[in-house]
Amino acid sequence: MKKILAITLTVALAASTLYGCQGGLAGEGGQTGNGGSNETSQANQKAGASDEGIEESASSGEKTVIHYYDWAPMDMTIIDDFNEANPDIEVKYHAIPDNGSDKLTQLDILAMGGGEIDVMPGSDGEQMLRMKNGMYAPLDEFIQQDGIDMTGNFGDILNYATYGGVTYGYPLRSTVEGIWYNKDMFDDAGLDYPDGSWTWDEYMETARKLTSGEGDAKIYGTYTHTFNGQWAPVGNEVSPWYTEDGKCNIMADGFKTSLERRKEMDDLGYQLSFSQIIATKASQASAFLGGKCAMVQAGSWIVQNIKDQENYPHDFSIGVAPMPRFDETVESKNNFSVAATILAIPANSQHKEEAWRFIRYMVEEGAARIAGTGNYPSYKPAYNDSLIQNFIEGSGLEVEDVRVLFEDMAAVSQKPTGLAAAEYQQSMQEQTQLYFNGEKSADQVLAEIEKITNEAIANEE
Amino acid sequence: MRGRKQKLSRRQLQEERAGYLFVIPNFIGILIFVALPILFSLVLGFTKWNPMHGLSAIEFAGLENFGRMVSDERLKTALINNLIYTIAYVPISVSLALVIAALLNNYVFCKVPLRLMCFMPYISAMVSVAYVWLILLNPEGGPVNSALAALGVKSLPGWFTKSNSALAGIILMSIWHDAGYYMILFLAALQGLSKEVYESARVDGANGLQAFFCITIPLLASHILFVSILATINSFKVFDQINVLTEGGPGYATNVLVYCIYHYAFREHNIGYASAAAVLLFVIIMAVSAIQVKLKEKYTL
Incomplete structure (x- = not known):
């Protein structure tokens, strides 16, 4: 009896420390998504995700509170102005630290736990896994309803906002990557x-x-x-x-x-x-x-x-x-080389309609001020010299230096x-290290990436 | 039982009730924060679950998760890495701690500052320690490799940048970080040993080394076992330094069990599979602990 008690206690101790460890995920995180097969049923998610929020919208005089989380430097006047222009909605902004991919994990846990979160960013290509898993609500209905020309607004970065033909995000900030020189x-x-x-x-x-x-x-x-x-x-x-x-x-x-x-x-x-x-x-x-x-x-x-x-x-x-x-x-x-951070609505948000109104305002009306924080706004119709001036204000750069970033370009991606x-990206990260540090040949690591990715594609289909 | 209870006086009954009342908060705490999560993850190990769709989305999947484990390279490598880590980390850190404790208990000048110095790493945050070690173990021009080169070592280790040395770097760092803590535990035990035994040994002509092996170690056997169990559990817990330094890389070279579980749960959002891996970890720790408890019964005085 004593023996069993001793074993149980030791194990309980071990388990509690392990759980403690899982709870406090501190420090910097890994780079990207996914490595194995994740076979969640997509059909389920798409069906369940879209309807809930719309019914509940703006019924009475009470204010709907929208919780918006983000890690980028924020121009609070965008949020204040939105709140002023929309008396029925109050957007509450929550800043989270920008620490590798742990910032996304933090948002995941909020969204999974059904926490109060109505607008969340997704970035670095890691949003694809979250789209696949049904974390975000589809936006196509809203986009059609408002008659938005997505290609005209965002051009080549739209593939960072869609997965399997469904649009899950409205692009907020882009990364346009080139060669900066001294x-x-x-x-x-x-x-x-x-x-x-x-x-x-x-x-x-x-x-x-x-x-x-x-x-x-x-x-x-x-x-x-x-x-x-x-x-x-x-x-x-x-x-x-x-x-x-x-x-x-x-x-x-x-x-x-x-x-x-x-x-x-x-x-x-x-x-x-x-x-x-x-x-x-x-x-x-x-x-x-x-x-x-x-x-x-x-x-x-x-x-x-x-x-x-x-x-x-x-x-x-x-x-x-x-x-x-x-x-x-x-x-x-x-x-x-381009990529985009999208704004998305968590699938279990109770206020999708209001969240969507805020997202449009943030992306469209906020573009010039997003540029002011040194972020490259995704919303093309807002591009002009004064936006570029905002973007580089205080950097010592000239408008002519960076104009090329805002002109017609051929978009590629990394x-x-x-x-x-997710599997494709994860295996790229894990395998190419072994080539760069001289342990494997290029053919070996590329073949491994191909194998892992094709297995995952087969699983998904 | 009933017979005994009837004999209890009113006051004894009250005392008994008070006793239970004292235990209840702790009991509830353990139930909610330890026992239930363990049970829940045990159940989840047999399911497929996308937590985005609430508890109703839990689908029973039988042994599918465990089946996947058999052919899972990532998990297999993690198991092997964890085993290597434990086998290297536990004996080295525990014996190092024991030796330092024995030395600092007796012979050394400036005992207190030295003890403090040995304990310092443990109270430093792992994340900052990790960064310091990153600099120390920089393969090109870092102090460690420079010293090795000066000693004439030809093929210098690549430490965190190479598969064959990354885990060794993590182990070294963990030993340095934790040994001080085990040392304090041993020191406390050593203070409790009676001086007479050592004095009579000296009278009999035993030197320091003999006293250490023939008196200190046998007397501390139960403590050594306790610290070993602690170290073993810690060795299965390793996560911070890996998350900060290597993220399990290069390739899968520093991928260990907890990091693997983290990966499945928070990078793949595959809660069912992550739970199955956690169950595996649970079973391993239970088995190791059982063996150690058995040993304890057999060998302690």
């Missing part, structure tokens, strides 16, 4: 500033010329971060993420070549190697704005860091160019957003 270093080296016509070979040659010094004083030609798929967008110019019959296309020439080129640039010492970025927890902003590299592949969000002279002091001028062309065969349009996106 103009002073280009001038010193006697190099012309790049534009959308440059090819990958020219990019590598530029990086070579800009690399100088040794040891701690070394200045790298460029910088490619360890974020999932940072190596991929140039490959995506010539190879789509999926084959025509909807299978994983990672073995295509575009991806294989760009994977190999990233490693080649590491090995040639033109950029901080993948392993060194992991070992030193380097970041794009601190490397580039700290003058440790002459170019950096980074999203439009880096404007926030450029504005932040306190944490990223720098005194050189900066420009931005599109991603290089894969080779001469790619048309000389401006290629940017991550797949279609079927089994």
Whole structure:
């Protein structure tokens, strides 16, 4: 008896500590979504998700409270103005810390637990898993009702808002990723500033010329971060993420070549190697704005860091160019790697109608002020010089420097957003590390990604 | 039973009631926060559940989750990694703690500051400790590899950047972090040992080493076992440092059970499967604890 008691107590102790551990998920999180098969029934979710909120909307004079969570810097006047213009709704804004993918986990738990949350952002391609799992309410009904021209409003980033043909999000902020460069270093080296016509070979040659010094004083030609798929967008110019019959296309020439080129640039010492970025927890902003590299592949969000002279002091001028062309065969349009953060309504929100009204206001009316926080607004009809001026206000950049980010572009992406996106992304992250650190060959890791993804696609179909 | 109860006086009954009243809050706490979740996750292990659709969306799935485990590379690697971690971490950290405790209990000058220094890592937050170790173990130019290179080591470990050394880095860091705590536990036990035994041993001509192996270790046997159980449980709990440093990578190299469960629950939203993995962890810890309790009965004085 005593024995059993002792065992039970030990186990209870173990279990309670383990549960304690699960409850307090602190620190930085993993990068992306999913690794195995998740076979939740999609049909169920789609049927159940859409009707509830609409019935309850704005029935009497009472105020409906909408809870909006976000991690990005917020211009509170958008929310105040909305509340003023809509006396029947009160939006309550809750800021959460921007810490890797744990921020999404925090929102997941709120939404899963049926907490008070009516508007939530989804980003970094991780929204695809949440769309698949039925976390968000479908928005198509609202979009039709309001007669919104989604393509006109958002263009090429819409695939970050839809899954399996259903729209689950209204794009709020975009990441437009190109090559940011230190103009002073280009001038010193006697190099012309790049534009959308440059090819990958020219990019590598530029990086070579800009690399100088040794040891701690070394200045790298460029910088490619360890974020999932940072190596991929140039490959995506010539190879789509999926084959025509909807299978994983990672073995295509575009991806294989760009994977190999990233490693080649590491090995040639033109950029901080993948392993060194992991070992030193380097970041794009601190490397580039700290003058440790002459170019950096980074999203439009880096404007926030450029504005932040306190944490990223720098005194050189900066420009931005599109991603290089894969080779001469790619048309000389401006290629940017794009992604979007959407606003979505949790499927079990009680106030979907009101939440939708707020989302439209936030995205459309708020565009110029979102730009003011250094975020790139997704809503195209609002683009004009004064919005661009808002976007770069206080950064030392000129409107002409960044205009290319707001013009017509050819959009590529660094991550797949279609079927089994979560598994596809997760396996990319886990496998490519093993290529970059020299443990496996490119063919081996790409074959593994293909295998995992195709299994997941088969499961989903 | 009834017979005994009838004999209780009114006052005894009141006392008994008071006793139960004192126990109840704790009992309820354990019931709600420990026992029920364990039972619930045990049940969930046999289901498919998308928590977005509430409790009614729980579907019974039989042994499907456990079937998936058999062919799950991620989980298999996690099990193996956890085993390696435990086998390396428990004996090294416990014996290190014991040796330091024995030394600090007796011979050393400046005992108190030294004890404090040994205990410091434990009270530092794991996340900040992890960052310090990241710098220490930087494969290019980090202090550890520089020292190894100066000693003439040719193939330097890549630590957190390579599959073959990432787990070793995590183990090293965890031992450094936790050994101080186990040391304090041993120190407390050592203070309780009577001096006479050591004195008579010295009279008989035993040196320090002999005293350590023939007196200290046998007398502390039950404490050593207790600390080992604690360390084993801790070794199955490892999560923070992995989440901060490697996120289970490179590949699956530092993927351990708890991180795996976290991955299934919060990265895949596959609560059923995550619960099944948690059940597996529960069974493993129960088995290990049972063995250790058995050992305790057999070997303690």
